[in-house]
Amino acid sequence: MAFSLGWKAPRGCWNLLQPVSSGFPLFSWRTAGSYLDPKVKAFVEDNTEVTSSGSLTPEIQLRLLTPKCKFWWERADLWPYSDPYWAIYWPGGQALSRYLLDNPDVVRGKSVLDFGSGCGATAIAAKMGGAAKVLANDIDPIAGMAVVLNCRLNGLNPFPILTKNILNMQQGKWDLIVLGDMFYDEDLAESLHRWLENCFWTYGTRVLIGDPGRPQFSGHRIQHQLHRLVEYILPEPTQQENNGLTTSTVWDFQP
Template sequence: MALRASGSGCRLLRAGRGGAFPLCPRGHCAGSSLDPALKAFLEENTEVTSRGSLTPEIQLRLLTPRCKFWWEKAGRWPHREPYWAVYWPGGQALSRYILDNPDVVRGKSILDLGSGCGATAIAAKMSGASRILANDIDPVAGVAITLNCELNQLDPVPILTQDILNLERGRWDLVVLGDMFYDADLADRLHQWLKDCCWTHRTRVLIGDPGRPQFSVHSIQHQLHKVVDYPLTESTRQDNNGLTTSSVWDFQP
């Protein structure tokens, strides 16, 4: 699947952006509004797994080599590129850090920006966060996040499937984001938006990244303090072009 270029063995990077299933209305998704056909499609075409990541205590529905769409040609997946279906190393590091340090989120309001599979939001909920919003622009990711919450015996978290960078900045105690610095233009937008959050609301920002080139050379590096490094599991290394570690960074503009 063409996600290989971004680090996974999956072949569907150029998947079609249309879809045969109704998605979540008005940019929001909740467990009670899941479309039965889409829910059944994801349950049939993903594998529940907790192996090979930094957080074996979290179960997730992901695309794996056991799934037929892992091997399918581009365009066969009936939705936009399934980036949510990979547990990326930056998200793994953030989730591991939160599980190991629950005081970081306990009793606090959390925005999981670019939530993907929802693992970091799930880790925050497991660790006692008082309010969580998972944000991902792919509505299918919103459905997957809800299913993943249920897999872990958690009530679904609220989900926003609009581009939050275009919306008025909310007040959050902590913003977490992993693997989001993969494109120069997006990185610039994120940098400014995160600075505004910090300056306006004194929001803390934690970033997870395995050291991708776009992140390592971006000007945000001058405003980061490394919190922790984690060695990646062998399977994650193989799926991410040999990257060996992933880090959590504290953004201090």
């Protein structure tokens, strides 16, 4: 399976430690023309499957890479764009999305930033729960396109999308930040930890983290600042796609 061998490391295309512009361009569905470039849009639609099965959130439909897709089996280097980590519904994101759907009071009427949004499922769950303001953040522009397409699949007007490295920008004020599967690299984990502490102490932002227990997360010092909210048993397809990981947990960050 070329996909498993070539691509399946959580969002390994992220390079969040590099300096980026300090601008803050928020692209709504009306202005995100680049996200809906007809050629790229057609390619994404032709090479993903719309599915709501095999995850913790059957209420949410998503365009994903599945075994029915050519590039699940094709050589990864033949994919013509940046690695499609957005096309996998990672277990940390699944847990977060399930938690928000089950506990809409967590997001109702609040501003929510979905950091490392990928397919946008957790941002979609926040919107379904009644969030007043949602921003999906992922540095891959094609992830931005995927979020737009996935919003429409679920009957939602696409919310703003930021395809910049938010860690190096001026901090914004959010009621809640959600992030799943982002503690996969030690250097990134350190930068992200400092940024989350800043958000908490500057604005009182609540932070929820979803992770299936990867070593870079379970061995990080952030563990001393976490409160376990809920642990989910992952569906069998998700377990198989993630090297046998069996559970995923939502943590409340309390520095």
